Amino acid sequence: MDIVVPIKMVPDLVEELEIDSEGRDLDRSSLKLRISEWDEQAVEEALLLRDKHGARVTVIALDTGDVDETLFTCLAKGADRAIKLLGGEAAQGSSRATASVLAKALKGIPHDLVLTGVQAVDDRDGQVAVFLAEALGLPHVSVVSGVEPAGPNAVVARQEYAGGVMAEFEVDLPCVLGIQAAREAPRYAPVSRVRQAMKTLKLEAAAAAAPDAGAGSTVRRLAKPDAGGRAEILEGSPEEVAEKLYAILKGKGLVKS
Amino acid sequence: MSQDVAVVIEHLGGKIADIVFEMLGTGRELATSTGGKLLAVAAGQGLAPLAKELGAADAVLLCQGAGLEPYTPDAHQQALAAVLTARAPRITLVGNTSIGMDLGAGLAAALGWPLVAYCRGARLEGGTLVATSQIYGGKLLAEAAVAGEHAIVSMLAGSSPAEAGRAAGASAVEEIAVPAGGPRRVRFRRLIQPAAGDVDITREGVLVSVGRGLQSKDNLPVVEELARALGGTVSASRPIVDQGWLPKTRQVGKSGMTVKPKLYVAVGISGAPEHLEGMRGAELIVAVNTDANAPIFTVAHYGVVGDLFDVLPPLTEKIKASA
Numbered sequence A: 001m002d003i004v005v006p007i008k009m010v011p012d013l014v015e016e017l018e019i020d021s022e023g024r025d026l027d028r029s030s031l032k033l034r035i036s037e038w039d040e041q042a043v044e045e046a047l048l049l050r051d052k053h054g055a056r057v058t059v060i061a062l063d064t065g066d067v068d069e070t071l072f073t074c075l076a077k078g079a080d081r082a083i084k085l086l087g088g089e090a091a092q093g094s095s096r097a098t099a100s101v102l103a104k105a106l107k108g109i110p111h112d113l114v115l116t117g118v119q120a121v122d123d124r125d126g127q128v129a130v131f132l133a134e135a136l137g138l139p140h141v142s143v144v145s146g147v148e149p150a151g152p153n154a155v156v157a158r159q160e161y162a163g164g165v166m167a168e169f170e171v172d173l174p175c176v177l178g179i180q181a182a183r184e185a186p187r188y189a190p191v192s193r194v195r196q197a198m199k200t201l202k203l204e205a206a207a208a209a210a211p212d213a214g215a216g217s218t219v220r221r222l223a224k225p226d227a228g229g230r231a232e233i234l235e236g237s238p239e240e241v242a243e244k245l246y247a248i249l250k251g252k253g254l255v256k257s
Numbered sequence B: 001m002s003q004d005v006a007v008v009i010e011h012l013g014g015k016i017a018d019i020v021f022e023m024l025g026t027g028r029e030l031a032t033s034t035g036g037k038l039l040a041v042a043a044g045q046g047l048a049p050l051a052k053e054l055g056a057a058d059a060v061l062l063c064q065g066a067g068l069e070p071y072t073p074d075a076h077q078q079a080l081a082a083v084l085t086a087r088a089p090r091i092t093l094v095g096n097t098s099i100g101m102d103l104g105a106g107l108a109a110a111l112g113w114p115l116v117a118y119c120r121g122a123r124l125e126g127g128t129l130v131a132t133s134q135i136y137g138g139k140l141l142a143e144a145a146v147a148g149e150h151a152i153v154s155m156l157a158g159s160s161p162a163e164a165g166r167a168a169g170a171s172a173v174e175e176i177a178v179p180a181g182g183p184r185r186v187r188f189r190r191l192i193q194p195a196a197g198d199v200d201i202t203r204e205g206v207l208v209s210v211g212r213g214l215q216s217k218d219n220l221p222v223v224e225e226l227a228r229a230l231g232g233t234v235s236a237s238r239p240i241v242d243q244g245w246l247p248k249t250r251q252v253g254k255s256g257m258t259v260k261p262k263l264y265v266a267v268g269i270s271g272a273p274e275h276l277e278g279m280r281g282a283e284l285i286v287a288v289n290t291d292a293n294a295p296i297f298t299v300a301h302y303g304v305v306g307d308l309f310d311v312l313p314p315l316t317e318k319i320k321a322s323a
């Protein structure tokens, strides 16, 4: 079975996000990027399936900056191929455009099962998994945790709902699944193994096709949420803060006095 | 094209999802602006009882058929796409839920309409649809103008009060013929209920909830001790559960439990929309986070910008000493 995992680089939310002078996009010059956390889960689910049932795992990404080390990390974790699509900047900022570029690339890459993150923190016009499935004419399921083969031509995928309820679907291959969580926490590739991969393995590169779809909407304003309704911040040393919090809780009858 | 506003009615096991009533409220405001009707559109089978709860809509459109119950992404997408094509509403609202993620993007792709996702609000400005998405884990709001005659807007839970859309009574109900679907590529097998846990966090009065700021499972005692001092229980954000540090039954949020305790202490939790969805109704919310810009502070009543390992122990001691 050929499993393809499209991944995406997104801003690391641990860092401060700066808005550019026009107020419509992030200031991308100072951004620190990381693999989207749900894509990391999709990579793990693919590797788990490969470990248990045998498969070839191909990771693919648009080269929107800083992607090399992430792709090498995927190789170090055990992915069989890593492909970078050059010149895909036109698709940046739109899941629909990204999916259209990926769909064209997948025409030339065997794919029985496509696993990708159910969402990304910078999705604004929807989710890549669903748009990719539609562009390829394939069935799809979103918010999946847990994928198992069901014979040679189908998989069982569990879709999560609120309250921990799940629906189990049988989905014909090929299909696209939007992964919420792998069955196990993503494996860790030590830096030494990633360095080793960088020395001994190669990333494949291909030109990104032009996107033939876009978001259909334009951001007029990007802003931090209003300060209104924000918490009252308690200042002071930890001991002083503890006193203040204690007094508040006591006032509400939430601690014994 | 019509000026109508359609709301996709999500339901599971004979129960309408809460977000539907929020969207009917939002949809009514939009329909007032467009001058069109508010349509409730549902796919499934045996939907007549559900239609009675949709009195807030001007008309309820039902696509019923054996292949539409229970929900599967492809059958529902096909049925709803047929209705939306025929009615051509100006704006279609779907919930940003698991099912809404399938349908929102699926319908947008099938119909060739724009989709704006993760929305907190939508309005018309001189005929232009303007929708505000909450992105980057809730840290930023993107206000976008949407092109074209039709659009799909996926709404975050908790964006508007559900009361606005809750009205029993008779709307005109219309049965819509369902297009014959060929063999289905996604087949429903079964529904899996969560295993019962040691505690039911929805019944706890005090929750000390922990997130990825905890860094390691070995640090759990820091929050457990505060929870014990407060006579409460430890709950968590999703990553803590995904990593196996706490059982699924302790998870608060979109894919976990919705809780409304008297006190919710959020420790090392950023406050992503999927988390806020499950706890914004708590009576008193206290947040401890090293990041002054963490979105959790937008819903908390009191906040401490600081390291949980510095802030929690003296608080726990103070409460214990005073008990």
Ligand SMILES: Cc1cc2nc3c(=O)[nH]c(=O)nc-3n(C[C@H](O)[C@H](O)[C@H](O)COP(=O)(O)OP(=O)(O)OC[C@H]3O[C@@H](n4cnc5c(N)ncnc54)[C@H](O)[C@@H]3O)c2cc1C
Pocket: A118, A119, A143, A180, B137, B210, B211, B212, B213, B214, B236, B237, B238, B239, B240, B251, B252, B253, B254, B255, B256, B257, B267, B268, B269, B270, B271, B272, B273, B274, B275, B278, B288, B289, B290, B291, B294, B306, B307, B308, B309
């Ligand atoms: C379909 C779907 C469903 C989901 N369902 C849920 C759900 O039910 N529940 C849920 O919680 N999430 C859910 N999520 C995930 C959600 O999007 C976020 O990824 C998640 O809530 C983040 O968890 P977190 O706040 O613990 O981690 P992060 O976002 O990583 O936040 C960690 C926070 O800890 C702070 N911190 C770090 N160190 C310290 C320290 N020493 N002291 C104090 N603070 C510190 C950081 O500043 C940061 O704000 C869902 C996602 C999807 C796609």
